[in-house]
Amino acid sequence: MWLLYRKSFLLSGAAIFMVVAVVTQSQTVSTMAQSKVANSSLLQSPLGSILAINDKATQSSIPAINVTTSALYDLKKRMEARVAKDKNDYEAYFIKGMVNFQLGKTQLAYNEMTELSEREPKFHLAHLLRADIIASRANVMSDIGSLGFSTDQKTLNNQLSALRNEARMRIQANLKPNSLGKVPLQLLNLSPTIKTALLVDKSSHRLYIFKRENSNTPARLVDDFYISTGRKPGNKITEGDLKTPEGVYFITSWIPDGELPEKYGVGAFPTNYPNALDRKLGKTGDGIWLHGTDRIYYSRPPLDSEGCVVLSNPDLKKIQHLISPGQTPIVIAEQIQWVSVNEWHKKRAEVLKSIERWRLDWESLDVQRYLGHYGKEFWSGQHNQRSWKQYKTRIAKQKTYQKITLNDLSLYYYPEQLDGEGRAGSVVLARFTQKYQSNNYNGEIRKRLYLIEEVEEVEKTKKSGTWKILYEGR
Numbered sequence: 001m002w003l004l005y006r007k008s009f010l011l012s013g014a015a016i017f018m019v020v021a022v023v024t025q026s027q028t029v030s031t032m033a034q035s036k037v038a039n040s041s042l043l044q045s046p047l048g049s050i051l052a053i054n055d056k057a058t059q060s061s062i063p064a065i066n067v068t069t070s071a072l073y074d075l076k077k078r079m080e081a082r083v084a085k086d087k088n089d090y091e092a093y094f095i096k097g098m099v100n101f102q103l104g105k106t107q108l109a110y111n112e113m114t115e116l117s118e119r120e121p122k123f124h125l126a127h128l129l130r131a132d133i134i135a136s137r138a139n140v141m142s143d144i145g146s147l148g149f150s151t152d153q154k155t156l157n158n159q160l161s162a163l164r165n166e167a168r169m170r171i172q173a174n175l176k177p178n179s180l181g182k183v184p185l186q187l188l189n190l191s192p193t194i195k196t197a198l199l200v201d202k203s204s205h206r207l208y209i210f211k212r213e214n215s216n217t218p219a220r221l222v223d224d225f226y227i228s229t230g231r232k233p234g235n236k237i238t239e240g241d242l243k244t245p246e247g248v249y250f251i252t253s254w255i256p257d258g259e260l261p262e263k264y265g266v267g268a269f270p271t272n273y274p275n276a277l278d279r280k281l282g283k284t285g286d287g288i289w290l291h292g293t294d295r296i297y298y299s300r301p302p303l304d305s306e307g308c309v310v311l312s313n314p315d316l317k318k319i320q321h322l323i324s325p326g327q328t329p330i331v332i333a334e335q336i337q338w339v340s341v342n343e344w345h346k347k348r349a350e351v352l353k354s355i356e357r358w359r360l361d362w363e364s365l366d367v368q369r370y371l372g373h374y375g376k377e378f379w380s381g382q383h384n385q386r387s388w389k390q391y392k393t394r395i396a397k398q399k400t401y402q403k404i405t406l407n408d409l410s411l412y413y414y415p416e417q418l419d420g421e422g423r424a425g426s427v428v429l430a431r432f433t434q435k436y437q438s439n440n441y442n443g444e445i446r447k448r449l450y451l452i453e454e455v456e457e458v459e460k461t462k463k464s465g466t467w468k469i470l471y472e473g474r
Contacts, residue, residue: 072099090120122298162301169205169302170226182338183218186331188348188411196322198330202229205302228300228310239285244307245273248412248429251328265292266313292316333415351428354467363404367396375468402438426453
């Protein structure tokens, strides 16, 4: 009997020390930022033990996966397939261990987390789950606050909360993948020069990698990863607001780790935030990058950056070869709009038709028809709709013929909410090479159009309108 009590004491003590060791290395995360992430209907109470800190019961372990047993086995099967494909897929390995623990396969889960924590010592979630397993064997509660650790209760609670929230995001993204049977509306058309596109879903803290198939087929999802975003929720408006912007951006360059502070990890891909639309909307700030993680950590909590999109270093290395500065788009949205393939084709055809009509009307020298494609809020440099009409009318009088060819066309459907107040109407960014020929001028340029869908309201019902040009520029 004495040996049994001694074993129980050793197991519980080991679990407590492991939890404290993990959280004292983790980042401190603001309570306000983390509370938003904590609201998940899929993930409920923690597994294993509950540690009482200073006489107050505090969750110390990984949240349970609140689904049916059959759903757990389905999740396990998918994670096993991922691990078989990539032995360094630590997220899949971790979730597989969680599922085994919840299914009662404690020894198997313990062995898996031991192996994972040895292979990637900085993956703190693996250590925490391993501590849960040890504590569940002992089936005891302990008072960490009375053990004399230097970590104060508030900091410990925040760090444990950060780890649990990261686990929630990883589990939720894999439990019910939004992409099953659907495609992102944001990628309406990728030109032949765009090999891959990056999509960021802030609500699920996920980065999706898509590859172009062909001109008439939606891009194919090839991988997805857990990410951290800005400490404050919402769309970035002003410099220093700690929010991650939402919009269509492009990777501009690559900065290796030797030229960066340690907090950026193995390197960084700067983006072109703020773009032309951001500046028009009065948004400020800069330095929004896709980058790695400080090497003392494997990953960061869901809401933890100053506005950048942050990957673990292994994940950033994994996708580095897929990103081409000057070419690769990164679309950031609160929620990606997943639609059926039929809906994707319908919206794509609608926008392509509007652009082709604009090209034909411009080419026809019918100035009034051509100018009818520009919206009420149009701007280009110093021009508004009125001055643009005057300028184009004057130019047209000098033409006897003109031919316009558009090549290398990409279309990106903008995130629904463009600013903090939420603009009405959908927006599409078109990027292409324009070849212009006329009797007195020939030239070829890269051009951007922002097109806005002007929606009519008929008898209090919104009716889909036409696509008008909101911005034209290089």
